[in-house]
Amino acid sequence: MASDDEINILVIVIDVNPIWWGQQAQREPQFTLSTCLDSLMVLANAHLVMSRTNKLAVIANLYQNSHFLYPSKQWKLGDEISTSSDGKYELLSVTNDLFAEEIKNLMDRTEVSGSQTESLLAVSLAKALCYIHRVSKDVQAGQDVKSRILVIKAAEDSTLQYMNFMNVIFAAQKKNILIDACVLDADSGLLQQACDITGGLYLRIPQKIALTQYLLWVFLPDADQRSQLLLPPPVHVDYRAACFCHRNLIEIGYVCSVCLSIFCNFSPICTTCETAFKMPLPQMAKTKKKKVKTAI
Amino acid sequence: MDEEPERAKRWEGGYERTWEVLKEDESGSLRATVEDILFQAKRKRVFESHGQVRLGMMRHLFVIIDSSRSMEDQDLKPNRLTSTLKLMEYFVEEYFDQNPISQVGIITTKNKRAEKLTDLAGNPKKHIAALKKTVDSTCVGEPSLYNSLNLAMQTLKHMPAHTSKEILVVFSSLTTCDPANIYELIKTLNGLKIRVSVIGLSAEVRVCTILTRETGGSYNVILDESHFKELLMLHVKPPPASSSSECSLIRMGFPQHVIASMSDQDAKPSFSMSHLDSAGEPGLTLGGYYCPQCRAKYTELPVECKVCGLTLVSAPHLARSFHHLFPLEAFQETPLEEYEGESINLCLFRFCEACQGELKDKSVFTCLACKKVFCVECDLFIHDILHCCSGCMQTDRTS
Numbered sequence: 001m002a003s004d005d006e007i008n009i010l011v012i013v014i015d016v017n018p019i020w021w022g023q024q025a026q027r028e029p030q031f032t033l034s035t036c037l038d039s040l041m042v043l044a045n046a047h048l049v050m051s052r053t054n055k056l057a058v059i060a061n062l063y064q065n066s067h068f069l070y071p072s073k074q075w076k077l078g079d080e081i082s083t084s085s086d087g088k089y090e091l092l093s094v095t096n097d098l099f100a101e102e103i104k105n106l107m108d109r110t111e112v113s114g115s116q117t118e119s120l121l122a123v124s125l126a127k128a129l130c131y132i133h134r135v136s137k138d139v140q141a142g143q144d145v146k147s148r149i150l151v152i153k154a155a156e157d158s159t160l161q162y163m164n165f166m167n168v169i170f171a172a173q174k175k176n177i178l179i180d181a182c183v184l185d186a187d188s189g190l191l192q193q194a195c196d197i198t199g200g201l202y203l204r205i206p207q208k209i210a211l212t213q214y215l216l217w218v219f220l221p222d223a224d225q226r227s228q229l230l231l232p233p234p235v236h237v238d239y240r241a242a243c244f245c246h247r248n249l250i251e252i253g254y255v256c257s258v259c260l261s262i263f264c265n266f267s268p269i270c271t272t273c274e275t276a277f278k279m280p281l282p283q284m285a286k287t288k289k290k291k292v293k294t295a296i
Numbered sequence: 297m298d299e300e301p302e303r304a305k306r307w308e309g310g311y312e313r314t315w316e317v318l319k320e321d322e323s324g325s326l327r328a329t330v331e332d333i334l335f336q337a338k339r340k341r342v343f344e345s346h347g348q349v350r351l352g353m354m355r356h357l358f359v360i361i362d363s364s365r366s367m368e369d370q371d372l373k374p375n376r377l378t379s380t381l382k383l384m385e386y387f388v389e390e391y392f393d394q395n396p397i398s399q400v401g402i403i404t405t406k407n408k409r410a411e412k413l414t415d416l417a418g419n420p421k422k423h424i425a426a427l428k429k430t431v432d433s434t435c436v437g438e439p440s441l442y443n444s445l446n447l448a449m450q451t452l453k454h455m456p457a458h459t460s461k462e463i464l465v466v467f468s469s470l471t472t473c474d475p476a477n478i479y480e481l482i483k484t485l486n487g488l489k490i491r492v493s494v495i496g497l498s499a500e501v502r503v504c505t506i507l508t509r510e511t512g513g514s515y516n517v518i519l520d521e522s523h524f525k526e527l528l529m530l531h532v533k534p535p536p537a538s539s540s541s542e543c544s545l546i547r548m549g550f551p552q553h554v555i556a557s558m559s560d561q562d563a564k565p566s567f568s569m570s571h572l573d574s575a576g577e578p579g580l581t582l583g584g585y586y587c588p589q590c591r592a593k594y595t596e597l598p599v600e601c602k603v604c605g606l607t608l609v610s611a612p613h614l615a616r617s618f619h620h621l622f623p624l625e626a627f628q629e630t631p632l633e634e635y636e637g638e639s640i641n642l643c644l645f646r647f648c649e650a651c652q653g654e655l656k657d658k659s660v661f662t663c664l665a666c667k668k669v670f671c672v673e674c675d676l677f678i679h680d681i682l683h684c685c686s687g688c689m690q691t692d693r694t695s
Contacts (some may be wrong), residue, residue, distance in 0.1 A: 003373060064690050070653050126686040130650035133677045164684045165620070166615040171682045174393070240550045241611035251552075251588035252606070253543040256535075257354060257458040259621055260614050266545060275543045 006068075007139055008222050009147035010047050011057045011128040011254045014040060015119045016061075016103075017024060018112045020155040020185070031208045039212040041099060041154070045071075045092045046220055057131055058099060060106060061122045068126035069102040069130075070095060080101075118158035125179070129171055147180040148200065150219055159189045169194045180219055184208055189238065196237045199223075203232050244272065298313025303426035312516050324526035330481060332658075351620055352537040354546075355398035356416055357385065357391070358448040359464045363430075364439040365471040366498065376468055377435055379521060381427050387528045388427070392420045394532050394620075396613040397598055400475070401451065402426065403444050407437030410444035410474045416451060418598050434608055439467070442481055442498070444472035449481075453488050458544045461490045462513075464531055467504060468506075476502060482510050491535070495527050534620055548605045551585040551597070566593055619683035627661035627675050650674040665690050 025032045044056055058069040128149050136145045149172070163248065172179055178200040181191040187204060195202035205214050220230060240249040243264040253262045258271035269276055318329050361380060372379040384402075391400060400423060401416040414426045445463065452461045472478075479617030485492060493513035494504040500517055508515040518524040566581070584593045590604040598609040632646075632655060646655045648671040661675040662668070670678065678685060 066690070071652070120689070122684070123686050123689045126682060126684060126689065127650055127652075129682060130674050130686070132651050132678060134651035134671075134673060137673060157299075161689070163615070164689055165619055166612065167619055167682060167684045169612075170616055174681055191613065210623055234555075235551070236555055237613065238552065239610040241551060241614070250550065251612075252547065252549045254547050255614065256543065258543045260353060260617055262614070263545065269541075270545075276542050282637075290502060 002048045006144045007053045007055060007240050009055045009132055009135055012040060013059045013061055013128060013149060014149045015152060016060045016062055016155045017119045019117050036211060039215055041125055042212055043095055043215040043220060044095060046064045046216060050093060055135060059128055061119055061121055061124040062110060064120045064123060066127055067106055069100050072098060072102050087169040117155060119155045120158050120161045122168055124160040132177060146223060148180060150180045153181060153183045153188055153205060154193060155186060156186050157190055169197050173198050178223055182219060192195045192237045201231060202235055308375055335589045343587055351534040353393055353534055354459040355615055356452060356455050356459050356464060357462045357464060358401045358403060359404045360405060362439045362468045363404045364469045366436055367435040373597045379430055383528055384524055385424050385427050388420050388423045389409050390624045395534060397609055404446055405439040405444040406435060408440045410440060410447045412447060421517050438471055438473045439469050440474060442476060442478050443474040447480055452490055460537060463490060463492045465494045465496055469499060470498055482507055485511055541604050549588045549608045550610060551588055551608050553585055555583040577610055624679060624685060625664060626684055627663050629659045629661055631659050648674055
């Protein structure tokens with residue numbers, strides 16, 4: 001099924017918010033960050049083994065920062081690849097070793113601060129898109145590139161990144177890149193919209209311990225093979241807009257024609273762009289002129 | 297009307313020595329110059345960042361396509377009409393991608409008459425289907441600029457004042473057959489604040505120059521097919537709003553998408569209002585978008601409710617236009633040698649911030665806000681498609 005003409009790129013974005021994972025380790029000791037990373041490595045290895053031409057990248061997202069775990073920059077310059085001693089396919093052992101080393105380095109040098117409980121995924125997604133763009137340009141002529149991004153989300157959404165996130169989603173849709181989401185804890189409206197708009201798959205995992213199973217069964221097959229599988233049904237996405245004044249979801253609103261900000265009530269001035277609007281004047285009823293009858 | 301000084305025509309200026317651009321190096325090879333030219337071609341884009349200028353977001357655009365005898369000319373392959381229609385399909389798609397809440401209508405003109413091909417609508421599929429059918433039509437007679445502009449004006453004059461009313465004419469003939477004085481029509485167009493732009497396929501025609509100058513549009517004549525595409529794409533971006541367009545609060549509805557399944561007790565299949573005038577098969581569907589004001593059903597957004605007149609959109613449609621309002625600043629170009637890179641483990645690293653690729657091009661691009669460095673491919677990608685800088689997102693806390 002896999003021919004040399006098709007290259008599948010899978011970019012995994014993993015949310016490593018230390019606060020959420022720390023609380024998670026206390027809630028459920030069987031499922032910690034290391035078990036999650038083990039499951040990820042299984043998925044990564046499986047993807048690389050599916051075809052010789054498959055490519056992989058892994059990005060870790062820490063609050064607002066993102067860091068490429070694989071392929072890493074140090075690998076390019078200092079080639080100290082340990083040859084595997086147990087006969088495993090060398091690419092897999094190299095991948096696993098590098099991955100483990102990078103995540104250890106990342107965790108060592110991170111300082112945890114109590115206020116950062118939310119994760120801003122837009123940065124990692126933007127970098128993933130640029131990476132895919134670069135790799136697509138480097139292929140030989142005649143080769144097809146199909147790419148997707150798998151997001152594994154732990155902590156909650158942050159509303160600060162709405163605009164950047166939407167820009168990333170539209171860019172992915174334009175380049176035909178699917179965004180899949182595997183959500184561990186709370187539902188994320190932004191990721192639901194992303195999966196709906198780009199055509200990817202959104203799944204909220206009922207049992208976290210079985211993460212490996214879900215990853216291999218649901219997220220490993222690529223887009224062509226998904227039509228032959230019976231996958232979780234699409235979720236109902238709430239596309240209602242939130243008004244800028246109260247952040248309530250509204251069904252009918254007023255949109256400023258200049259800056260496109262949404263309000264729930266009519267107001268004479270737009271708070272975002274400060275333009276004064278024309279007020280609709282109330283209709284004046286015409287009074288009929290009564291003809292005064294003159295007495296003859 | 298002729299007060300403006302005429303621009304000097306190209307044949308009136310001195311001749312340029314275009315062969316002097318190519319320079320050979322010591323071994324006689326032109327490779328360095330060719331690479332330079334390719335690099336410049338990649339970067340060639342008119343970077344008019346409007347900054348604080350107000351843009352016309354809701355646009356009503358009429359495209360007038362000349363279908364007269366001159367369109368059968370084969371200087372564009374296979375003939376001008378086919379080439380134009382193919383580019384128009386691409387234009388319609390890009391237009392709705394960049395301006396999701398705008399509308400487009402198409403008018404053709406031939407045989408001294410003008411005919412509406414499609415009415416103003418917000419759905420690209422109808423326009424593309426109509427354009428595909430027109431490929432078989434014959435090009436005959438003379439075009440009529442007056443009739444086509446009049447036809448477009450009849451619809452545009454009823455549009456609300458806060459929208460941007462535009463007409464784009466693809467004009468290939470050198471003559472036009474008008475029943476009345478076109479200068480009067482130009483005055484009327486000016487009064488209605490309609491902006492007319494022309495893309496000429498043959499040569500510069502004086503009446504088009506005056507038309508575009510008076511109404512504030514642009515007039516260009518194509519050199520070849522790729523230039524034609526570039527000129528069309530210039531019209532995809534929203535133009536700066538004229539000072540006279542009013543700003544108002546537009547009432548819009550944000551319907552929910554209801555997916556009802558067969559097992560629901562209350563689910564009843566119903567017709568969608570958008571199928572009222574279409575001759576296609578009437579589809580009974582279970583789910584759809586219900587107008588929040590009158591509960592009429594529609595299958596796709598954006599649409600204007602036929603029953604109550606409310607414009608229905610979804611939040612991502614408005615979000616698509618945000619990058620026009622908050623455009624990304626251009627990056628600063630510096631030569632590669634000046635960039636030192638980071639040093640990790642005593643090795644010098646020069647990597648692009650976004651794609652992690654090694655920086656090999658002649659120059660690197662720095663974002664002025666966050667000071668991160670990008671390669672030329674990422675710079676193009678970020679400014680054309682992505683519209684957000686990954687470096688800035690890491691440093692600031694607000695979206």
